[in-house]
Amino acid sequence: MSDSLERSFKLPPEQEAIRAKCFHPSGTFVEFTKEEIEQSIPERFEKIARQYPNRIAINVKDQLLTYDELNMAANGVACAILDQHGEANKPVTILMEHGSSVLVAILGLLKAGKIYVPLDPSFPLARLSYILRDTQSDLILTDGKNLPLANQIARPECSVTNFEQIKHWVSSSSVGARVGPDALAYILYTSGSTGQPKGVVDNHRNVLHGTMKFTNGLHICAEDRWPLTHPCSSSASVRRIFPSLLNGASLFPFDVKEEGMEGLLKLLVREKITLFSTGRIRDVVRSLDANQGFDSLRLVSFGGEVVHSRDIELYRKVFPEHCLIGIWFSSTETGNVTQFLMDRNTQIPGDLVPVGYPAVDVEIILLDEASGPVANGEPGEIAVKSRYLSPGYWRRPELTKERFLLDPHDRQKRIYLTGDIGRIDANGCLFHLGRKDDQVKIRGHRVEIAETEAALYKLDSIQKAFVAVRENGAAEKVLVAYVVPAQRQPPTTTSLRTALAKTLPEYMIPSVFIMQEHLPLTVTGKVDRRALSDPGSSRPELETPFIAPRTSIETQLTEIWGNILCVDQIGVNDNFFDLGGHSLAAAQVISRINDAFNVNLSPQSIYVTPTVAELAITVMQGQAA
Numbered sequence: 001m002s003d004s005l006e007r008s009f010k011l012p013p014e015q016e017a018i019r020a021k022c023f024h025p026s027g028t029f030v031e032f033t034k035e036e037i038e039q040s041i042p043e044r045f046e047k048i049a050r051q052y053p054n055r056i057a058i059n060v061k062d063q064l065l066t067y068d069e070l071n072m073a074a075n076g077v078a079c080a081i082l083d084q085h086g087e088a089n090k091p092v093t094i095l096m097e098h099g100s101s102v103l104v105a106i107l108g109l110l111k112a113g114k115i116y117v118p119l120d121p122s123f124p125l126a127r128l129s130y131i132l133r134d135t136q137s138d139l140i141l142t143d144g145k146n147l148p149l150a151n152q153i154a155r156p157e158c159s160v161t162n163f164e165q166i167k168h169w170v171s172s173s174s175v176g177a178r179v180g181p182d183a184l185a186y187i188l189y190t191s192g193s194t195g196q197p198k199g200v201v202d203n204h205r206n207v208l209h210g211t212m213k214f215t216n217g218l219h220i221c222a223e224d225r226w227p228l229t230h231p232c233s234s235s236a237s238v239r240r241i242f243p244s245l246l247n248g249a250s251l252f253p254f255d256v257k258e259e260g261m262e263g264l265l266k267l268l269v270r271e272k273i274t275l276f277s278t279g280r281i282r283d284v285v286r287s288l289d290a291n292q293g294f295d296s297l298r299l300v301s302f303g304g305e306v307v308h309s310r311d312i313e314l315y316r317k318v319f320p321e322h323c324l325i326g327i328w329f330s331s332t333e334t335g336n337v338t339q340f341l342m343d344r345n346t347q348i349p350g351d352l353v354p355v356g357y358p359a360v361d362v363e364i365i366l367l368d369e370a371s372g373p374v375a376n377g378e379p380g381e382i383a384v385k386s387r388y389l390s391p392g393y394w395r396r397p398e399l400t401k402e403r404f405l406l407d408p409h410d411r412q413k414r415i416y417l418t419g420d421i422g423r424i425d426a427n428g429c430l431f432h433l434g435r436k437d438d439q440v441k442i443r444g445h446r447v448e449i450a451e452t453e454a455a456l457y458k459l460d461s462i463q464k465a466f467v468a469v470r471e472n473g474a475a476e477k478v479l480v481a482y483v484v485p486a487q488r489q490p491p492t493t494t495s496l497r498t499a500l501a502k503t504l505p506e507y508m509i510p511s512v513f514i515m516q517e518h519l520p521l522t523v524t525g526k527v528d529r530r531a532l533s534d535p536g537s538s539r540p541e542l543e544t545p546f547i548a549p550r551t552s553i554e555t556q557l558t559e560i561w562g563n564i565l566c567v568d569q570i571g572v573n574d575n576f577f578d579l580g581g582h583s584l585a586a587a588q589v590i591s592r593i594n595d596a597f598n599v600n601l602s603p604q605s606i607y608v609t610p611t612v613a614e615l616a617i618t619v620m621q622g623q624a625a
Helices: 013-021 041-051 067-085 100-111 125-135 147-153 204-218 235-245 256-270 281-285 309-318 397-403 449-457 493-500 552-565 583-597 612-624
Strands: 004-006 056-060 063-066 091-095 115-119 139-142 159-162 184-190 198-203 225-228 250-253 275-278 299-303 324-328 338-342 363-367 380-386 404-406 414-424 430-435 439-442 445-448 462-471 477-485 512-515
Touching: 013 338, 041 067, 041 100, 041 204, 041 235, 056 067, 056 100, 063 067, 063 100, 067 100, 067 139, 067 159, 091 100, 091 125, 091 147, 100 115, 100 235, 100 250, 115 125, 125 147, 125 184, 125 198, 139 147, 147 159, 184 204, 184 235, 198 204, 204 235, 225 235, 225 256, 225 275, 235 250, 235 275, 256 583, 363 414, 397 404, 439 477, 445 449, 449 462, 449 477, 449 493, 552 583, 552 612, 583 612
Parallel strands: 056 250, 091 115, 091 139, 115 184, 139 159, 225 250, 275 299, 299 324, 477 512
Antiparallel strands: 004 363, 056 063, 184 198, 324 338, 363 380, 380 414, 404 414, 414 430, 439 445, 462 477
């Protein structure tokens, strides 16, 4: 059993006991049956809308949509799209802000029988343009704020529709094209090893099957309340949106970059959130001193990276006694494939926390370098066998054939090679040991290092480049670029980050750049990773000269920045983002500043005033106010 396992055996008694506690205390759980996956997503949603017409479906800053209102608004979108673009199952791109409107748009497009392609407005222009060309979409659905951006990336044959000008309220409760469970539902773009993002497609049946696994595995019910912190362009959003809206639960879209970690924690308390998912629990608990009244939380779940026992200790310190924790292993191509539940009494024998036992209709196989099964207890590449895998990559048949293998024993199943390394213990529990290739998770986002390296090689100032993953002083994974300059005068971190930001999203830009005379090589001609210098915590080479703090406020700010960014020396004119800062670090810094100086700065402050000198003035103004 240790080199292949599936849910054909009984879970250990301790897991069954914890599952028995994973219920909403006052809710009514209704099982999601296997028969219900053989339909379209809109059919299931309309059933729920009829069942819970007056229940709150979406709540954004007290702007509420009931299920009846959400259904009618989505019908309006579907009518407009069908009138303009017919019933063909074609891609439609969505370029909208995080909130209720983008969810209405997604449901509306699915009702119209379209394939939704969500774009993140924060992505570089070049990346957005590439995705639009690759999908061959002839329609962009956008909002007023992003209308200029949509017009900028639109190709001549691509029309742009302003969502805010669509008449949403229609009388019919069942509008739209009739599509079957095999119809494609979405294309989600992930980092690609060729230097360009690749689109992963999935159909209605698989989305419903994934919803069934989450519903029954976590006993999601109509009384549950779940924040949506992941952008709709990520696969994590699929595992939040549909398990909520296809069960009558309430969904709370929340932009952490806009409102900060403090705002998120307040939301958990104010709205009596019951289910909370995060890529990294450390990002949450850093803002907490003790249990802050999360009495309604029944489950905190996280995944996407290797989980350590110290993360579980953080959870036990912060969240209430009755709150369970869930860990799973998943990918955009497979959806959720394992689950592991813990309570206060769960013992973790070593430092590494397992990702659990296989989900329903999933078999996990560990393979060696020759694609054969590994010996009992040995590590191997995690392969997932199921009939509910993604159909493959959009317009990439060769890559699909390479990563998705036919099952010689069952024509209805296929095998997906994840590229992750795992180990199965004697009890049949899977441990995730990291990546086999150069694909990593950075702050919950999947990153192909080859794509970051390709972007570096396009810069005239660089002769050679190699990108590695390192842990900083806060035990966070960061990208480190080892660069051989093309000229005698090496480029600065500032200039490199500015250049890369034109083509790469924030999370794919290295946090540290180290200049090298040459890249160390092994005898086989490959880069010798062990010979690469440790990035340490010294100040990077910036275009701004170093100026030490001059006031007590500046001194405190440099200490806060240094603790979060793991940088020893920070000048008052250094740009936060040139020092390796990112949106999550910005939220943590602002939270620390508000506590230290008794002010109420918004998370956007650091984007407006990204240096210590500027931020010190903002702090003084906040104190005066």
